[in-house]
Amino acid sequence: xxxxxxxxxxxxxxxxxxxxxxxxxxxxxxxxxxxxxxxxxxxxxxxxxxxxxxxxxxxxxxxxxxxxxxxxxxxxxxxxxxxxxxxxxxxxxxxxxxxxxxxxxxxxxxxxxxxxxxxxxxxxxxxxxxxxxxxxxxxxxxxxxxxxxxxxxxxxxxxxxxxxxxxxxx
Amino acid sequence: xxxxxxxxxxxxxxxxxxxxxxxxxxxxxxxxxxxxxxxxxxxxxxxxxxxxxxxxxxxxxxxxxxxxxxxxxxxxxxxxxxxxxxxxxxxxxxxxxxxxxxxxxxxxxxxxxxxxxxxxxxxxxxxxxxxxxxxxxxxxxxxxxxxxxxxxxxxxxxxxxxxxxxxxxxxxxxxxxxxxxxxxxxxxxx
Numbered sequence: 001x002x003x004x005x006x007x008x009x010x011x012x013x014x015x016x017x018x019x020x021x022x023x024x025x026x027x028x029x030x031x032x033x034x035x036x037x038x039x040x041x042x043x044x045x046x047x048x049x050x051x052x053x054x055x056x057x058x059x060x061x062x063x064x065x066x067x068x069x070x071x072x073x074x075x076x077x078x079x080x081x082x083x084x085x086x087x088x089x090x091x092x093x094x095x096x097x098x099x100x101x102x103x104x105x106x107x108x109x110x111x112x113x114x115x116x117x118x119x120x121x122x123x124x125x126x127x128x129x130x131x132x133x134x135x136x137x138x139x140x141x142x143x144x145x146x147x148x149x150x151x152x153x154x155x156x157x158x159x160x161x162x163x164x165x166x167x168x169x170x
Numbered sequence: 171x172x173x174x175x176x177x178x179x180x181x182x183x184x185x186x187x188x189x190x191x192x193x194x195x196x197x198x199x200x201x202x203x204x205x206x207x208x209x210x211x212x213x214x215x216x217x218x219x220x221x222x223x224x225x226x227x228x229x230x231x232x233x234x235x236x237x238x239x240x241x242x243x244x245x246x247x248x249x250x251x252x253x254x255x256x257x258x259x260x261x262x263x264x265x266x267x268x269x270x271x272x273x274x275x276x277x278x279x280x281x282x283x284x285x286x287x288x289x290x291x292x293x294x295x296x297x298x299x300x301x302x303x304x305x306x307x308x309x310x311x312x313x314x315x316x317x318x319x320x321x322x323x324x325x326x327x328x329x330x331x332x333x334x335x336x337x338x339x340x341x342x343x344x345x346x347x348x349x350x351x352x353x354x355x356x357x358x359x360x
Contacts, residue, residue: 035208037310037333037347039290097201101208101333101348103314107197147197148211 001025001053003158005134015063019080021136023156025053030150032092034100041099048093051106051151057084057115057136073124078132080119084139085112088151104148111153113139127164134158196228202346210315210331212352216249218334219345220263220297225251231351233330235276235360236269244269244294245276245360247311247330249349264298266344268311268334277360281328285316295336295344309336309344328353 003023009015032049036042059082067075090106119134138153196206196215204224205217217226231249248267270293272280288310295309312333318326334347 035312035314035333037288037290037312037335039310043288043312101346103331104209104211105207107200146195 001154001156003156003160005132005158005160005162015065015076016060017063017078017080018060019058019082021055021057021084023053023055025055027052028151032102032105034092034095034102036100038099045100047095047102049106050091050093052089052091053086053151053154054089055084055086055154058082059084059115059117061117063121071124072127073122074127076121076123078119078121078134079117081114081116083112084115084136085110086139086153087111088149106149106151107147109149109151111139111141113141115139123164130162130164132158132160132162134160196350205346206348206350208314208331208333208348209350210317210329211350212319212327212329213350214352216347216349216351218347219343220251221341221343222345223253225253225261225263227252231349233351233353233358235272235358237274243272243274243276245272245281246270247349247351248296249351260300262299264300266298266336267296268309268336269294269296270311278328278355278358281330281358281360282316282318284313284330286313288312293336295338297336297338297342297344305338305342307336307338307342307344309334326355328355328358 001023003021006020007017009017028051030049032047034045034047059080061078061080063076063078066077088109090108092102115137117134117136119132121130121132123130135157136155138155196213199205199207206215206226215228216231217224227249233247236244236246246267246269248265250265251261251263253261270289290310291308293309293311295307297305297307299305313330314333315331317329319329321327329352331350336344
């Protein structure tokens with residue numbers, strides 16, 4: 001998972017920000033067992049199971065000043081909350097659905113709900129670069145689903161490096 | 171016009187976490203409408219098509235050792251049939267049972283040895299209709315998974331999961347059957 005995080009601070013003298021998180025998720029590949037009662041076919045075959053996740057989070061929050069050193073580097077605590085969606089898609093490659101049954105299959109699953117997040121943000125190098133350690137709660141949709149999937153709503157813990165882009169009012 | 175005061179962009183993640191949980195409910199099969207997927211969780215469910223009509227059972231099933239006529243010992247796996255999602259709809263069939271010939275000494279240890287065994291077109295099947303007629307046929311029974319699990323207080327229980335189909339005469343076809351049953355060892359008669 002490679003999360004891309006965009007944060008926009010719309011006010012000059014306020015640490016209020018709007019954030020959008022769009023992780024790029026690698027496909028999870030694993031084997032799945034499929035079986036048949038047909039005498040003309042192998043009784044057991046291995047299938048390739050591919051699980052993908054598309055997730056978005058959008059929210060707003062505020063930054064709280066914690067520390068500033070002589071070089072002007074700043075450490076702040078960012079707290080935020082918002083709405084997130086997670087859409088798991090499952091695909092079985094070369095699956096003969098007419099003759100075979102997958103044992104304990106996975107299913108496509110969509111979650112949406114609210115999240116809360118906290119991040120420690122260290123801004124340095126003339127406030128152009130920053131390091132951020134951010135943790136986001138899983139969404140409030142977690143209690144609605146009971147099938148024993150191999151996956152569940154994510155609770156990402158991210159350590160990211162990033163750049164600030166400053167714009168001036170005309 | 172107002173412009174962006176500050177735009178922050180970050181990347182290079184070093185960590186992420188995913189969480190998992192477990193449960194035991196049956197789940198509808200999106201590929202076979204009216205049936206449940208093949209699971210090995212002890213979901214207390216069996217479903218199949220009988221002449222392309224979906225039948226399901228989510229509670230009432232029996233596993234027992236029978237000594238019938240001619241002293242033949244069989245392991246009988248049977249369950250009630252209900253039209254899927256409609257316990258009130260009139261159904262022509264009441265129950266189905268598969269009778270697998272086993273040695274007279276068959277016990278719970280032997281039950282675990284059924285794991286992975288497929289009995290092709292050789293298992294006698296009885297389909298009971300609602301008029302108390304017993305319709306005989308031959309079927310396939312595939313024990314995809316037979317295992318002993320531990321429950322609360324370390325209680326042991328058997329989970330039998332698999333596939334089945336059958337031909338009852340020339341006009342009744344049981345197809346795409348799958349089951350996932352759980353048995354308390356103390357409830358078995360062998």
